[in-house]
Amino acid sequence: MGVDGFLRTLSEAVDNTHLRHFAGQTLVVDALSWLHKACYGCAFELSTGRETDKYVQYMLRKVDMMSGCGVAKVVLVFDGQRLPLKKRQSYKEENRKRALQAMAAAKRMQGNDRQDEVNKAYQLFQRVG
Template identity: 35%
Template sequence: MGIQGLLPLLKSIMVPIHIKELDGCCVAVDTYSWLHKGALSCSRELCKGLPTTRHIEYCMHRVNLLRHCGVKPILVFDGGLLPMKGEQENKRARTRKENLARAIEHESGGNSSAAYECYQKAIDISPLIARELIRVG
């Protein structure tokens, strides 16, 4: 999930550049952030265990874009669960479960827009999903 509040602290030293300026460089990518963004388009399928590869395709498109621009991407994945974050992880799991129940309720009531929003909040990017991307990449 990243480091809370990090980007505002770095804002004063950040400089926008064009990707081509990184030609010949290696860049590290927070791969879970890409997986989360990619999963938004197929959240219903992921939550219901239906087959989909859109989240993987999203990530690979970005990998290929970097490669096309001469940049070598290094995909960085989160490590294992930290005991000190156990309570936070439990809270996130409860929130995902609640959102999944809401999504199913909205969907059965015919409110696909509300269901879509809840499915997006119910996604769990598990190590199995990360492994799918590792196999493809």
């Protein structure tokens, strides 16, 4: 849930390099971007209220990978309040999420065990995450 066009705006200032370049340094990471990706791996469990720690394990593997490249310290930042620029985008995404959750719930309530129906529901669960 970022600011539209933000990365494109910064593209000329970006320098691709290997993590080893930051050995011995402290890196600060936007943890919400990692967490968002991590939730895709356990979307079904999260959307149905099942207990899982897959998303935590994903985050810890990322930190371990950075440490393995010599990064001295990794600081995970979970940003706080919504930015004004994000307000309209957030509203649209929340409405879309509610609609997808309703569709996923409807699929679950149908109780249809056919594989294609299960696959469709799983795809909806992933979009909700």
